[in-house]
Amino acid sequence: LEKSGMIDTWLGKHSLLYTGATRHPFILSIRDGTVDLSSFKTWLGQDYLFVREFAPFVASVLVKAWKESDDSYGDREVILGGLASLNDEVEWFKREASKWGVQLSSISPQKANENYCRFLEYLMSPEVGYTVAITAFWAIEAVYQESFAHCLDDGANTPRELRETCQRWGNDGFGQYCLSLKKIANRRLEKASEDARLVDASKEVLNKAEVALIRVMEHEVEFWNMSRGGS
Numbered sequence: 001l002e003k004s005g006m007i008d009t010w011l012g013k014h015s016l017l018y019t020g021a022t023r024h025p026f027i028l029s030i031r032d033g034t035v036d037l038s039s040f041k042t043w044l045g046q047d048y049l050f051v052r053e054f055a056p057f058v059a060s061v062l063v064k065a066w067k068e069s070d071d072s073y074g075d076r077e078v079i080l081g082g083l084a085s086l087n088d089e090v091e092w093f094k095r096e097a098s099k100w101g102v103q104l105s106s107i108s109p110q111k112a113n114e115n116y117c118r119f120l121e122y123l124m125s126p127e128v129g130y131t132v133a134i135t136a137f138w139a140i141e142a143v144y145q146e147s148f149a150h151c152l153d154d155g156a157n158t159p160r161e162l163r164e165t166c167q168r169w170g171n172d173g174f175g176q177y178c179l180s181l182k183k184i185a186n187r188r189l190e191k192a193s194e195d196a197r198l199v200d201a202s203k204e205v206l207n208k209a210e211v212a213l214i215r216v217m218e219h220e221v222e223f224w225n226m227s228r229g230g231s
């Protein structure tokens, strides 16, 4: 049995926001089959742009793990695996876009996307350490995992042509990967809270990590809102 860590404590504390991000009306409309296809295409094009910015963020987390974490924990393999699958993901977006007649070269990022990418840039900066970055990384992946898995569970009425999309993030392998990220984040946060009794800097890390978690959820809600709003 997995002992509950800091992440679950925070999710409990911010459960309305977490539910808002993982049970958004856009996701619920995919799940019940009423989704507007122009919204789906908007999401597809915007998320392609997002993922291209997300890759350097993941690379920055890998560099931070390299510098700040003991290799024996295996964090680096998990993060490198995530980076590798982003390469497949970009290719998948290109294929999916051509299937739906979405012209990726003519898309520019909408406001919510730009804001989210600006937040990723902050997370990439040297002032943000590994513990905060890995917590945000987990949250970014977990929102998609929770959201799309919900579109595949019993009782879901997801249209056949959208099931492959939901599988990308809703499959068990991606779920396991998110659990690995969560374990890493919890281990780092646990360490920071032990140190927080002695070191003020560790208190600061805990605060920054909790705020980063909240910001990710907020950006995810705005990203879904933008998708639902159409082109």
Ligand code: HMH
Residues within 6 Å of the ligand: 047, 050, 051, 140, 141, 143, 144, 220, 223
């Ligand atoms: C906006 N959040 C957004 N896009 C994604 N592809 C993910 C999370 C997960 O990788």
